[in-house]
Amino acid sequence: MDISALRTAHPEHWMRATALRTLALDAVNAANSGHSGMPMGMADVATVLYGKHLKFDASAPDWADRDRFILSAGHGSMLLYGLLYLCGDPEVTLDEVKNFRQLGAKTAGHPENFLLKGVETTTGPLGQGIANSVGFAIAEESLRARFGRKLVDHHTYVIAGDGCLMEGISQEAIALAGRQQLGRLVVFWDNNNITIDGEVTLADRTDQMQRFRASGWHVQEIDGHDPEAIDAAIEAAKKTRKPSMIACKTHIAIGHAAQDTSKGHGALTDDAQLQAAKDAYGWPYGPFEIPEDVKSWWEGVGARGAEERAAWDARLADVSERRQAEFHRTMAGETPKKLTAVIRAFKKQVSESQPKAATRKSSQMVLEVVNPVLPETIGGSADLTGSNNTLTADLGVFDETDRKGRYVYYGIREHGMAAAMNGMAYHGGIRPYGGTFMCFTDYARPAMRLAALSKLPTVFVMTHDSIGLGEDGPTHQPVEHLAISRATPNTHVFRPADTVETAEAWELALMSTGTPSVLSLTRQGLPTVRTEHKPRNLSAQGAYVLAEAEAKRQVILIATGSEVALALDAKATLEAEGIGTRVVSMPCMELFAEQDEAYRRKVLPAGAVRVGIEAGVRQGWDRWLLGERGREAKAAFIGMDSFGASAPAEALFEHFGITAEAAVAAAKAML
């Protein structure tokens, strides 16, 4: 690699880009950990993108109409921190850069959206960023259609590496973006031919450009170290109506002894080699030192958007106050006040009419009243629209012919759907929800975890939530999936017992600002158990006494979802035998755990045997059954301890012993 030719061809650009390179080298060296090579290789692309194209104002990283930049190759986090520091982001001081990867620093190992406003997305798990970007681009199109181009008019830029493109989720994202003709999306592929194990060809010989073209993308190939080529490619990408992929031929760890090798992917911490690289760069400065002219150029870049932002502010001030308020409310993720009122009215009507309904159907009934008052919802399904019941009458279909449409046909792409929904939530202004079968939580898991970690209020509508789905059999019957989502920090798992609880779960999910919700919904019909209308959202406390013991309380039955009705049947039998039995409905364990101890003890007092009933594995239940510190209660659990089977639902509940009779027997055995 002839570094000197690069230096002389574009001397000013060279020093600006090299500021990013040396910051990465110095920070990784100080941390003795991290990834030096990717920021070094992509510094030229980042410099041209930020220097000439990216619409942003470093002093206002939350400006609603900024262009979004997503570092899908999140291990190159020092590229992003370097950009934020150089551009003058107020949160990214030099001390933060020097403190890279240390406890309490905002400059975490991988970029985390909740630590820095300037970080659009939490990345690191590969392929997530490029899949989020599809959601960003959908959000932009949708908001532009809703609020007009004067308020919403921006691009989404992504840097993705070979790892991102090898992950399967990238195909889901590429195909969906191509289908949706998301022309404001521009992906730079860091084509350096190196992964951790060696050259890419060890594991892949895919012609990536052909692959993107096959899904309808605009594709260019450039030298990723040539600032003029980069500039021209971005110009062309902005002009096309297709999503754009720019294949940037780069050298990982450029100018370092580890250039073009897998060693260059990781932490480069050899002092002599580091110095030699800086010498080759013509960079005579000390660690973390940026010469004044370079720093001030970058600060100019950071301030470049101030004028554009002021003009945007003026345009916003120009629209009606009502519209301004609606824009601010939408972007802030605040739900309209009407929501609680429509949910209450719905609950009242349901408690009176007492329908028998599958909770997946209940969910659609709720959405029919919610979607009209929440114009920011975007629904969808991974090709199970008629099963998940996620489409309502007024939504319209989002596609290239109707950007006001609010329903996305995600295709058979649970993972891509979940990540796209996260992207919309990251972007702001959209409340995404999407459905699949609960068993396919597995396919969406990496994105569901990132929703939780990144504090996104994404709503996962997971129907067919037990063996109750019947004949499709064990490949489609969730058994461990409630436990999986409950094991995940910052996740609310709602398993409503009837239409009323489903409405309450939706209300909580839609009012959440920093926690994703998993709605666990049945295929099979359920009776209404909340037959007495309560305006208050009882599910908000996670668990509550649904039916009090009539005789002296000896048994507490705790159940969720479809098993609550079964608990009520068991109670009837026990009471008939003079055994006082309380039934506790527990639609959300996490919210119950958040209540104070007095409430928890009130719902689950000592002095009675406990039976938990849920058509899933026991894991996660013992805290409520055995008592939080142990020695509290005798307990039993009626549920699954194996995979399911193929048969009609009723036959399966009988076969696996999840019946009112079994609950009665378990309780009596302990008395």
Next chain:
Amino acid sequence: MDISALRTAHPEHWMRATALRTLALDAVNAANSGHSGMPMGMADVATVLYGKHLKFDASAPDWADRDRFILSAGHGSMLLYGLLYLCGDPEVTLDEVKNFRQLGAKTAGHPENFLLKGVETTTGPLGQGIANSVGFAIAEESLRARFGRKLVDHHTYVIAGDGCLMEGISQEAIALAGRQQLGRLVVFWDNNNITIDGEVTLADRTDQMQRFRASGWHVQEIDGHDPEAIDAAIEAAKKTRKPSMIACKTHIAIGHAAQDTSKGHGALTDDAQLQAAKDAYGWPYGPFEIPEDVKSWWEGVGARGAEERAAWDARLADVSERRQAEFHRTMAGETPKKLTAVIRAFKKQVSESQPKAATRKSSQMVLEVVNPVLPETIGGSADLTGSNNTLTADLGVFDETDRKGRYVYYGIREHGMAAAMNGMAYHGGIRPYGGTFMCFTDYARPAMRLAALSKLPTVFVMTHDSIGLGEDGPTHQPVEHLAISRATPNTHVFRPADTVETAEAWELALMSTGTPSVLSLTRQGLPTVRTEHKPRNLSAQGAYVLAEAEAKRQVILIATGSEVALALDAKATLEAEGIGTRVVSMPCMELFAEQDEAYRRKVLPAGAVRVGIEAGVRQGWDRWLLGERGREAKAAFIGMDSFGASAPAEALFEHFGITAEAAVAAAKAML
């Protein structure tokens, strides 16, 4: 669709294929559930494949050198059951077909390998079958290289639908197969342009043929109802050295009123429409009735391979007895007797030398002694070879230049890797293991669940198993992943405390015949805690007393993996204060749960307070802490209840309070 033209063009073929169609229609109608349209659309392809090409003998569905047929579009299960029944598979009687999707039937909703020998793979979750097929093809190449073409010489055929191709895992599979030039792999794409939500174009406009070509596949496009075109395409596919994709333009639910519609995807149960379809087919027979000439032709197909199998038997009989024995042992999945001896010798040496080692390094030390005595292992990693330590000196690299190589560079494809490993395990003759970071369990989940459901002894090497991985931060730090795998039925999760336990875990994983193993291994170094050599595999009982109380027992510390050393430190402190403390190492909760109650009580007697220590969430621990029926012990847990953070490992353990001091304090607070 001009059915009559098809009927007259190839009248005999038509009736043979229509037998499959009507069986699907009748069985789905009887079950009132299932998927009629796909078997109807792909009946012609299946008839030509089975009729002219597939090497098999219906009377011996476990013949080692049969061609494999994988129904990746598993919802079309009646196509497969129809084929097995018509060809005379002894397990698939007409009664089984009539009992489709009923409790206890072998004809489950989706094909399940453990119910029928004639089912190669459990499918239904889309994309899994095509990804398994890569493992099948690798297994065939590997075994052919090892045992020679006389014994191993077969193809892998797949039917995949639009859903399979939309799932991201398909890209991982396609790219890996293309890279590996798996020329014996032939995929039929059921190109019917219909998914559940409607036309494919609602969600996808990808040029699938171009996409496959981009990854180095041989691609053909045919009319999927033309038997001559199908035959010619299969001939061509068998000749190329590339993996082959045959795009079959078909009509879903052909000849039925629901043809070419999403309704045709599901259960077609309207009697009049069903009769009209049969009329259009020229099929005057009753439900489940197959005319004699058609049935006897199919039985001929089922018997066609008998001669070839006899010739193969003769060839096998012709090789040396030792080689025959080795072939049988390998295909039966029996581990060589030497394994236990080398593990024992290794353990002895380790207990003496007492190395400090990360268990991911211990794992490599074990593999270095295991791989030479188990020629059937195929290792690999999802681009983390140097981190997972899955490569050993003698393996060699599997690629198109060396089919004897036993290490696969899977690329950044955790899901594709897991599914390919499952494919090898389904095929038989291979013991697959593969590594990634434990946090990326999420990416591999759908395939890990199928390993458990399908009873495959796949080994998942999951390193960097806690916040102990340090600076890469919360996106890479597993917290809930032990709970996730433990929640999954039929899964052994091993979290060894040192090199000795790692060897024991590997021994158990490699001797497993029907249960996958998850090895949870540290990034950080651990001391040897098993300093006294025991020939017996103590981990086989799941948990055992590692260090007995010296003073009167008041405390039991239960720990796994990296936290066992910490428990020993806590014990030392407690004993110094006169508090007798037992330390229980619990490398595998599932195996401990399988022990009889007497043993479990011996290890965890009542009468002492318990502290569990594991750098993960508490979920899954309460059974051992609180007692299986409750009221047994006071207990506390030292672990994680949030996501991690970016910092050096030691700082994180301190920050999150996972320390010996915390364990001591928790124990004393309860006394």
